[in-house]
Amino acid sequence: MNSYQEFIQYFDEIDTIEKHHLIISSHFVYGWMPRILRLKLNNLEEVLQILNKAKTIQILKSKELEKLRISIDNSLVGTSKLLHFINPEIYPIWDSKIFKYWSGNKTTYGIQKPENYLEFTNQVTETIQHKDFGKIHNKINELLKYDVSSVRALELLIFQSYK
Template sequence: MPVSSNQEILDQIIRIAKKNSYKNQSNYLLSYPYFIEYFKNNEIITLENIVIGISFTYSWMPTILKTIELKNAEDILRILNNVKKGILIKETELWILKKTFNNSLVGTSKLLHFINPEQYAIWDSRVFQFLYHEKPYKYKLEQPALYLEYLQLIQNLIDETNFDIFFQLMTKSIGYQISPFRALELAFFIGE
């Protein structure tokens, strides 16, 4: 778990939200609603959606997409369609997806977020460093169990009484509606 308490994290990200304005600042903010809309407009995720989705997901990555392993296509489709329906992913399923998409939990987390931004947050080295105050070594960053703990932390923060203060500030500074999961992850990413 993070080294700071929930209240300390909220105090810190409220400061971050107060001093930043993100409107029209980057292609990440420009492309974000389109990526979300892509999966929102597809009732059922197909292999075509997966290939297109992971490809645009990697436009947000510092590395290129080298492998998409679709041998387990039936499992992958089941997992991602369950994610879209709101069924929480299991650790074993995260391992399957990670192996499928460049063996990257970071890339997988971004795809999960684009499919269901209300229950999944983006996970990367900057988020890890913000929460744990240590170097994000790959062997730590790429652990599905840690990602699931992160999702639980986000849910716990959303349930805190002063979360709404942060969320309103963040939504205002972004300039369009985002999910609470996205607001928290973006604040962690920006850090202080």
């Protein structure tokens, strides 16, 4: 069973993200991570508003990402995974391998900064718009034997090439 496709379908079938969806989806995203989730829902309405904005074509702002990060285990990595499943056409997954590859750093200092994630997201968007990227995207889908977004294809390529 391919959990990735199931996670994408979960959000495709939700018109409006509510508390129930946030709690369930945060836990399934953390199933991909080696830690236990701690949600802080004292600003639940604002968090839900931001997550529903992420379902649209609007790019979240740094302050919005910071609010999500604080609420979702104080982790931009976990937040990025949740955002990716909510809107895989816009938000890439951001983890230590991706950050180190992108930044050229040997440490993860800066991985929690929303500005870095937004810059990476913008660079991913620019890259997938290149006229030849469609060929790479198609090849990745072929190798996976299922379709992923262009954003996910590039992120997987970076993840797999990091040593």
